[in-house]
Amino acid sequence: MTRARFWKRWEGFLFILPWVIGFFAFALGPLMASAKMSLQHWDMLSDPTFVGLQNYSELFADTTFLWSLQRTALYAVMAVPLTMAGSLAVAMLLNQKVPGIAWFRTIYYLPSVTAGVAMLTLWTLLFRPEGGPVNWLLEYAWIPWPKFYSLFNVDWSFIPLMTKGPGWLSDKDWALQTMVLLSVWGLGSGMIIYLAGLQGIPDHFYEAAELDGAGSWRKFLNVTLPMLTPTIFFNLVMNTIGTFQAFDQAYILSGASAGGAMGGPGQALLLYVVLLYHTAFQFLKMGLASAMAWILFFIILALTGLNFYIGKRWVHYD
């Protein structure tokens, strides 16, 4: 083997070496330790005791744990499709050849790189039920209408938002939905991946479709979507993982970071990782928290596996 070929073979390994070193030094050890801890009772201050699978059985009998799992699943079911559809729509808009498109792309990507805590604090102010700009707009643009319709002696109050702006983050029936809305705000990272996918679709596919008389909608359904399936699949997998690991949004919006009650109103924002954090660092139940981490890992693994299994039927790589 020539010297040049030898180095060619090894240079790839050298490039990933820092990550590999990092993984073995900082990730593998804690990973194995957490697996061991999940089989122990450990409060960080005294010696751990082996309890077998007791932590796991305790968790599945704990209503708070099951509640947090349910809230997280609900959040994922709402946030994943909405974020994916939103980012695809914006990516399509930003894939146009119009003047100043670079500026538009920057603007839409900007929320993804701004500080999360600052943005969430700002949103909390915007969504203030009393005197907040969102409800103010609702009040002036939408809510007066029932007064007009009341001329016909119809009570419109059964329709949400027809009489009063909601308590976006203070009402247990609205808090999670508000968080879903805010997750759409950070669609920039998904959008940039879709944009790359869209730009990878050869123009001649569209030209051929046009020759066959396809309109915009037909081109989207028969060219764009099939060609974009690997990108959609990637975003679906990453978004699913991300929503199950959501922490900072729920933690800040619930007010827990400012001394508020854990999980916010009616524990509506008690997402899985928020409960995990409290279990580990507030209640000092490291064994239980580690078991939660492993359960989350297996849930994500199962969902990713399911995605891959179903993905074989609708993702086209050619």
Place this chain on the structure above:
Amino acid sequence: MERESLSKVAALFAIISSLALVFYYSRPIPPSGKTVVRFLTYETGPAQMALVREIEKRFEEENPDIDVQPEFNTLARDKIYVEAASGTSPDTFYVVTDDLPKMAVKGTIEPLGPWFEKDKSAALHPYFDKVVDALRYAPPYKKVPIHEQEIWAYPLHFSTDVLFYNRNLFQRAGVAEPTDDWTWGDMVEAAKKLTKRDKNGRVTQFGMFLPDTTTTIQSNGGDTFNEDYSRCIINSPESVEAINELKRLRFELKVAPDPAQVQGTSSMQMFKMGQLAMLPGRTYMAVDFNKITEFEYDVALMPGMKKNVERLAVGGLAMSANLSPKQKEAAWRWIRFYCSPGGGQDVLGKEKNCVTAVKDYAWAPEYFMQPPPRNGRVFVTSLQDSVITVPPIVNAAEYLNAIRNPMFDDMLRNRDSKVSEMLQTYQDRTNAILALEPKPES
């Protein structure tokens, strides 16, 4: 080509190695021969940090053989536990009453009784008895009288609930200002007169903010725990009545804001903006309120429903149990200096965020009693009716975060909440936590 790739890899390694070296050598290295004492505190405000630095400087001038290394961290509590788990807990640290039982039972902190006995220059008599008692702990099942319980932290300061009020709003509404003999009824009547609405019926100024739920229950004759903290007894007619009274203030009389009206702001912010006439709050708020220029504020005793009960929080300095004898000696000298008259207590009074635990200093006109507020003496007199609302149990954090705070929040958030049913759930869940507490050895 290969050479180019190799140089990129080499550059990457050079950067990583340089960073590692920079981090390694940026550690504080103690001057040789000195005993290092690490000190972890919650204080992160510039003014507070400056005071800690000043105490450190004065201490090191008097104790040239010791090098104090302060660490400022708002998440100090989490840091203590994580460092204790890894065997690197700070030598000395700021603690509040809530954490003492767990730390004492688990042997994380050093009992200070023997040190007070050994060191004739240290004494507890200059401090308020109640504050000292709050830093004592023995497992409740042992039924040790409070004064005989071990002390786990050097007394530093305390804060109680008092009633902050906006004098200008009182004068404008023609309402007499609160006095020491004010009753709950007086407060509610004043709150009604001080609540202002616009032409659409929307509240523009609230009479008051809801007081602490636990102490309101206690002020009505109810209680959360039995005497030895072996059982939760919160579901009583007195508790139901107290919570319903708080709901009445919020939903019926509408003199106190509901959660929707507070979202995105805070009680302190509302008070500072002149949107709140009365605020049951803690002493530390005075630091912020002293900067108000738009109106004059004052403080009064917080009236209870049938008797006055104020919430008490106490802070002190503890030292790690896992120190060498030489380090323990140095750590003791540091916490003694920090908390003693003539030492740190001389410096800390410059920022009145808590009342000093030293009796003479707390009453000194040039120190804590210096206005504003005019009626600052209630910061100290309220100590008499104050109680610690956090139970002396090992799993206090779980009780507070998983039960008390979210459940009270739920009860008071909804007008139609079924208080008695919810209190029963509260009671059952709390009893489940109490069942996990250390038991007498059989």
